[in-house]
Amino acid sequence: MLRSTEQIEPKSSLLSKLLLTDPAKLQSLSKNDVEELTELAIEHGVAALLVQVLQQRQLKTPLLSSLADFQLHQDMRNQLIEQQYQQTLIQLTKAEINFVVLKGYALGYTVYNNPSLRTKSDVDIIINSDNKNEIVEAFETMGFRNPRGWSPTALLNQFSMRKTLSPGLNVDFDIHLRLSNELGIENILTFDELMDSADTSTLQNIPLVSKPHGLIHAIVHLLHHRNVGDTVKLIWLYDLVLLCQKMSQLEINEFRKNIDEKGLGTLSKFALDLANVYFEDESIQNVLNSLDGASSNPELLYLTTIDSRTQQLQRSLQQRKSLGEKWLFIKEMAFPPAQEIYQKYGKKPPYLLPFYYLRRLIGGVIKYLAN
Template sequence: MSKLTTRSISQPVESLLKACFRGDVVQWPGESAAFRQEVLDVLHQHAIAPLLLFHHDQAAVLQNWPSSLLQALKKIAKQEAVREMVWEEELKSVLCTMKERGILPILTKGTAFSYTLYPKMGLRPRSDVDLLIAKEQSELVAELMREIGYDSQFEQAGDFLSSQTSFSKSGKLGVTQYFDIHRQISNASLPFSRALSYPELMDRAVDIPALGSNARTLSNVDALLYACFHRAGHYAYEGEHLIWLYDIHLLVEGMSDDELSSFFEKAREMRILGACADAILSAQAWFNTKLSTGFSEKLTSSLQADASIEYIADGRLTGIKRRAWLEANELGTWRERFRLYYEKLFPPAKYMVWRYGIKNRAFLPFYYCYRLFFAIYVLIKG
């Protein structure tokens, strides 16, 4: 299993938070201002501050914690609740407009989980809304988003680099709203996306009544496959992200034995069982996910079932190098492998401007050179 403590969380903070999420009554360990700030930073960076406060309200697990820390958590939770209200109103409007144009999106990741897994508004912080659409409707959706006031952050950059177009707009109360429109399920792997295409995901999709008649999301099995693989695909660049593990924790606890069995066989078939097993066992280590003894043993014995466990490599350069190798190895032809590396090394200019925050396009050649030399550095040092 991946070593969680190497990714910006110290052992004392990890032990403290794990105890909290087990529901233990946790006495605050001392009066160190530095430790208090570290706890707050981890909760904020990993987007679990509202969750911890919710656990406090439910089970009084934070007895004797510093009042300043609890006040900071309440402030974050309030901000997230306000953001959620603004986002919900806008999301319903966008989905309704899409329905009028014959566009049937599938909500994925954080927004979908917020309305299907979490018990209260504002407990699932996120930076954007992810919508999967039929590939042939990409231009129609882009046109619609611009009509209703959204600006595109970057256009399509090729299926191997980024299969999404991102849009943003300033909304009510100063909340900027972001939509990522995906024409395939994953940016991390074209073979993964081919195995979970929009038509078959739509056949199994389930409604989200709270968001209106044009709101649907992935089935539990598909959602868990995606959540586990999404975590693996981003691990080299971002390390562990606890809110993603909590999504997995809630998904697993809400699934039937038949669904878990179907998930296991599908993950094996897609050759991502190693990464999926690591994700679920990591969620269990953090959040005490309830797993049957038999299922837990199956996961543990499957950690090395395939090469996908290589996505969960400690060390950023090593992880990036192994991810690049895995992506190329999954592709069927040398032509596709060439396209993969070409798109990653030489993206469209607008993508580069967005990715690096370039203010003056005259500096574009420098950033292309930087991207190329970084790839060489990863190849040598990773």
């Protein structure tokens, strides 16, 4: 098994090396190594990229065979869903609903050589929060439904819409009302800023986040997930690499201007340094050099740390100023509407609801203590 510090600490380091350097060592991998690397590549969203690298170098290894089987299924699935994504986005434009596409779907078209290389499970868009009811109606007209059964207002700044094509084959959209669910950075980029600078030339009738704003979002998204203890996926770091490679000098200057205005100097350097650990690249270093002397907001530095669940809860309550806001946050977290209970445990007789609320609460406490 891959257990040496060089190969698997951190566990994604070998994958990044395989994507960038001569992977001759693959010929000597054991069956267990191949299985582990396959699982890691899928978990980190780089299976498609690794298949491309191995095929281009004509390395017919067991790892390629293992990944190719998975990727063949994914490619067939993606062909069906991609048509649905574009049709849905075009319909929103025709309905005169303003939106900007964020994250993986947008980056697949703006910085990847082929959109299929950017793994994604859904499409993220941001809208003007005043248009929430209008966009829900538009999605429902196209056959989408909220898979959660309700939309939290205190816990999240987003909601989901899903259309099921067949069992297990879903078309998912995440609709953001703010850039992030983390209140400290939710307004780092406003909808108006994103809309004004959106890329409207790459895909006709579908506005994509600009590269400078896409890099800012990729940075704060990655650091937020790292802060709450989530796995930092290799594909997120690779996004940073490609954004740095594909930005023009004019776009780098625009990025630097935004970083100064929003006090993101330290956060940006931290995230780009992290990407450089895995993908040492001149383009990353070039952008890092452009950030010399960039301003930093000390109130955001917590995003460079990894917080415990207790620290996360304390911060969430502190960020909500009034008692009413704090209570609504606790209520939505601990006692969501019955729709969510039914979604999780199945439709049950009403008299069993208290039992399932208690079960959910006890499970949450156990999970909290375990972490």
